[in-house]
Amino acid sequence: MYNGDAIVAACDQLAAISADAGQLTRCYLTPEHARANAQLAQWMQDAGMQIWQDAAGNQWGRLEGSDPSLPALVLGSHSDSVINAGRFDGPLGVLLAIGVVARLNGAAQRPARSIEVVAFADEEGTRFGTALLGSRAVAGTWDPAWWDIVGRDGVTLRQAFVDFGLDPDRVHEAARAPEHIAGYLEAHIEQGPVLEAERRSLGVVTAIAGARRFVITIGGEAGHAGTTPLALRRDALSGAAEAIVAIETLARAAGIVATVGSLETFPGAVNVIPGEVRMTLDIRAERDEDRDRTLNGIRETCDRIGETRGLAWYWQETHTAPAVACAPRLVETLTQAIEAATGPDAGPVLRLASGAGHDGMAMAAICEIGMLFVRCERGISHHPDESVQARDVDDALNAMSRAVSTLVD
Template sequence: MRCRWQRRRRRLRFLRRHRLGGRRPTGNPVTTAADILDRCDELARHSSLPNGLIERVYLSPEHAAANALAAEWMTAAGLATWQDAAGNQCGRLEGARPGLPALLLGSHLDTVPAAGRYDGILGVLLAIAVAERVAGSGRALPFALEVAAFGDEEGTRFGTTLLGSRALAGTWQGDWWQLCDQNGVSLDAAYRAFGLDPDVIGEAARTPADLIGYLEAHIEQGPVLDDSGRALGVVSSIAGARRFSIVIEGAAGHSGTPWALRRDALAGASEVILAIERIARGANLIGTVGHLALTPDAVNVIPGRVEFSLDLRGEFDPERDRAWALIEQTAEQICERRALRVTSVQTHGAPAAHCSPHLRAAVATGIRRVVADDSPPPTLFSMAGHDAMAIAALTDIGMLFVRCRGGVSHHPDESVTEADVALALDAFEAAVLHLADQYDADELDSEFDARAATK
């Protein structure tokens, strides 16, 4: 019993620190699917790129402007708001009584270069609109609702993804402070310039007892829903990713060097890259080489050094790791035969994240309640990474996918329809209310005594 009251006092201290009250406005919800799309357009104007292209990176002026808009919309929806110690914009709607654990809804507001309008952004705006609907209904849920607009999911500026959600999950790593952007600005310096204090980054972290789970809505970054004519889907799991920097070294030389004397690093790298494709396809994984740099990089010189990236993803970590071991072995064999040297360094690693059965069921129930189709909602595996991957270290996760035309993402041609957004909003709300039916506020702390102990 003492542990329960300690956790409750800790949550109440959190509420007081951020001056969060229990206000619950009444009235009809005002945010429609059309409004959400208009807000996507409004956020798109906050970009560091010209000519209508979108780039909004972590701890930038554009990030600050996006947070300000999100805070404005959260406040209008009836949420108490704050920016946390990692620069995530947050909001909270109290449940039946102050201090209850929360169901967290969220996604991210940052983008890749030359991005689309909906990756991450749509999920944040759907979360705010769902909270607004609950607030407007006057219904007291047996848990609080929180919304998190994460500041960094893409990793565009500092090269390490999920910084915002990892801070909230309590998995921040101290060596990240030395990361630098392309202008040589360190993460530590960027925090201070943004008005944040690196010394209190731990204040962004939540505990398992703070949350009952996490739900995220996101566009599908693939064509499965579009090809099948379905608007919405349930995510089963998110691929675990490992990224590597691979260097192959040979000997630079004049382009007139005879074949027998060449130690061509690019020819060897080309063979290794094709082997990566063959191995990954055979293991039903995704392997992507997205960066390649040559030295000396001259038209009449044999490349003496090649550096390239590998992003290897799979649904199950052991299968992915076995494939990497085979890639390493194959690369060494190719380079030995060609008198080359190969080295590799892992630059990123994230385990696969599996959505919990009860949250998958809630998302599926939400879809069934709003889609005029008797067949089960499609279940999809996500090869793309999401903030849910980081939050899985803290609490149970679930995800709703929304159809994106052609599966095009990370591109200005990202496209969703108003009708699909309206269905997603209704389904997301229905999933939250379905979960509310499963809980009792008076019993929630007891249930989380046991659940928190297993995290």
């Protein structure tokens, strides 16, 4: 994995490890997760690392430095996926990290500081609906209330641990002490169109937007579609539709993003007024106060809709992550590394915030974080059409190698 072509090929190989034929789906604590860990472990060993799987199912490798007493620099990303995913969201960062270690291990002088590579096992939250489980375990912020979460396959998180061969009572052993970690660096596809629009292969992340997610149940009253006058209806779906438009309007005015990504109606018959609706809300902003102020406005608007239409609203928060700023020294180190890797003709290095969540949000609880973005075609992500260019991956490998060399020598 000394160049972009090799890393892209490895992403293709990893994408073949999937629960679904013909598409990429790889979820936490599944047989596919185990197979991916085994393949990544082999590549880590090939790069000269000692390997282990931690108590939460994350896969690790370590290249020992000349002074093992120094805190280690951690590189990585995640190995899990959404349903029908692309090949590069997560794995590209893990494989770039392995490529960096392979280069440094082949250098004439071993770095002073040890380097660790981690493939976090559950960033997306696809199976259990709660993101960042792998990195939260490492950060020591695991919530025991998660054990009773029932996954999309009907299995609790606790049972999934047991089925995978992990001991739920030992998950705390995955936590790393802050004094043993010098920092965390992650390379990731941008998942947006800015770099492509600006004709840049790489960018530096300044902050990761804070996110909150909810499952919202709207209670109305079912009735016959032909015999109940409109004025007497308590139509949960009509209330949801009004709320969705209001959510978009309020988010647009605040300059943030909010998404209703799932909508279910009950009883779901063509001739029955919907008596209940369940929908999700994902709301994000670079500043937590902007996000939460807009969320309060959304809830007040939903309450007014409920009063007018005779509907009850029930909110269940399923995920919360505060906005996280990247460390200024790591932002500067990555900026200088990109300048050196891409040359003076590339123009000033772009600095941009990430609207998507990343494992760095959890790792920020125990260390400084830095992130590098890699251009992706049309900004497409979480989709099979996700695509990167090998030459951009070459730039990323060169930049990450320079940055890491600076930080570990």
